Amino acid sequence: METKTVRTRFAPSPTGYMHVGNLRTALYAYLIAKKDNGTFMLRIEDTDQERQVEGAVDIIYNTLKETGLIWDEGPDIGGPVGPYVQSERMASGMYKKYALELIEKGAAYYCFCDKVSDEEKEEVAEGVSISKYDGRCSRLSKEEIEAKLAAGVPYVIRQKIPTEGKTTFHDEIFGDITVDNSELDDQILIKRDGMPTYNFANVVDDHTMGITHVIRGNEYLSSAPKYNLLYEAFGWDVPVYIHCSPVMKDASHKLSKRNGDASYQDLVAKGYLKEAVMNYIALLGWAPKGEQEIYSLQELTQAFSLDGISKSPAIFDNAKLNYINSEYIKALSPEEFHEKALPWIKQAVKREDVDTRVLADLMQKRCQVLCEIPEQLDFIDTLPDYDVELHSHKKMKTSPETAKADLPVLLEMLEQLDDFSNDSLYAAVVALSEKMEIKSGRLLWPFRVAVSGKPATPGGATELASILGKEETLRRIRDGISRLA
RNA sequence: GGCCCGUUGGUCCAGCGGUCAAGACGUCGCCCUUUCACGGCGAAAACACGAGUUCGAUUCUCGUACGGGUCACCA
Secondary structure, X not given: OOOOOOEEEXXXXXXXXXXXXXXXXXXXXXXXXXXXXXXXXXXXXXXXHHHOOOOXXXXXXXXXXXXXXXXXXEOOOEOOOOOOEHHHHHHOOHHHHHHHHHHHOOXXXXXXXXXXXXXXXXXXXXXXXXXXXXXXXXXXOHHHHHHHHHOOOOOEEEEOOOOOOEEEEEEOOOEEEEEEHHHOOOOEEEOOOOOEOHHHHHHHHHHHOOOOEEEEEHHHHHHHHHHHHHHHHHOOOOOEEEEEOOEEEEOOEEOOHHHOOOEHHHHHHOOOOHHHHHHHHHHOOEOOOOOOOOOOHHHHHHHOOHHXXXXXXXXXXXXXXXXXXXXXXXXXXXXXXXXXXHHHHHHHOOOOOOOHHHHHHHHHOOOOOHHHHHHHOOOOOOOOOOOHHHHOEOOOXXXXXXXXXXXXXXXXXHHHOOOOXXXXXXXXXXXXXXXXXXXXXXXXXXXXXXXXXXXXXXOOHHHHHHHHOHHHHHHHHHHHHHHHO
């Protein structure tokens, strides 16, 4: 049996942003190709004149490049089966040519009827009646057709679906699906403007471009039987179908840009690492064989397999994404993290005398998403207002009262201390507590509160004091003492 | 409404006739600790429902319920 090299494609229409579900489809198509050293191709489907969005193609290019889903053939780099943009393919008249071929074979026909009216569409939406084209034009005589054509009557070309029998198609994820042909509509292949419909262009392109595996969203599942009929009429081999269930926002709503749900760009802007996003979405709807969950794109091409793809929709879970992102953050070298965190640190910290490397080191284990950084560092520039009750901590056995008593002692000691490095500060506080015969926590807790004004901070009291410097530290402790007065 | 598809803890999912129903995230508890976090240990938590088939069903079949998709000269 002949085995063809795997060729997959990502075929978006340039109508807006890349949402997570789209990206996942692209990822899967890429992985399926690369797993078998196959070809991953990009094709732009712009047959809808009215829905083009400016800049959408660039977003597609950029996102794919950024995430490492590098295409082997595509509009910008060409390839053996180009062009890779449907409107350009259209220019050659190929779709029309194939449609005419179908007419000759009796699998399609000219239709001169009017468009479906809006009222009729609404009826379908309300479930009142079900409209299916009645196929009247398929019964026109040869003479009638020629007369209308000669008279320049506008037309579309429709697929002629058998009225009886059943059609079965196979999907790798869902198995065999059989439907009655009577359920299938005589769908339009060529629109009045001469452009092919998505469904027709898809079949013609996938075949002429040698696509072996079609990976797409499962909103196309119900039109798949019609595809088979088309392939059959042409006498072409049917590709392997892989329909992916959608990524959901909640149990009953798909993730969509329209609702303001996170797009890939949004996630990156919030401080998610692109590798983490890709890793997470790979896991949304696909399960690896073993226990490993963190995968580089490279590792994914090895680990990926069709039988791990699930049939049911997957709800996008931010908590899990956060976890995966934090794993990637922790895996970064201190230098890499500093570089990525710097813009976020600068948002909160304007002071020039603070070492951002020290701050970055403190933050690396304490943030899941980069956007959390500014809030955690907001006390560096200015001490926030705080309630003296912050001084109460039962494990440290502290309270506003103990703080009121201990802070002046601490202040006096610190005034004498010249070396404000963390080690020196810590040693000095511990020594003081020993001298006072109390636990170090009793000093460290009010110290941290006075210096930060927050219940939780990145780093302990002495780390913060060393970052703030002697002058600012003493100032904040004095401020703390006056708050307790 | 017709047709198609789906349904395992809160979430992602493993399972493919016999399991104490696995793991991860999240949640909670304990430990570690200069708060928080990190890290370590542990706990609670699921087979939508009803009939079959079978010695035995989460697993197979059929219904029901719920959810999704589709029924465009959109993709």
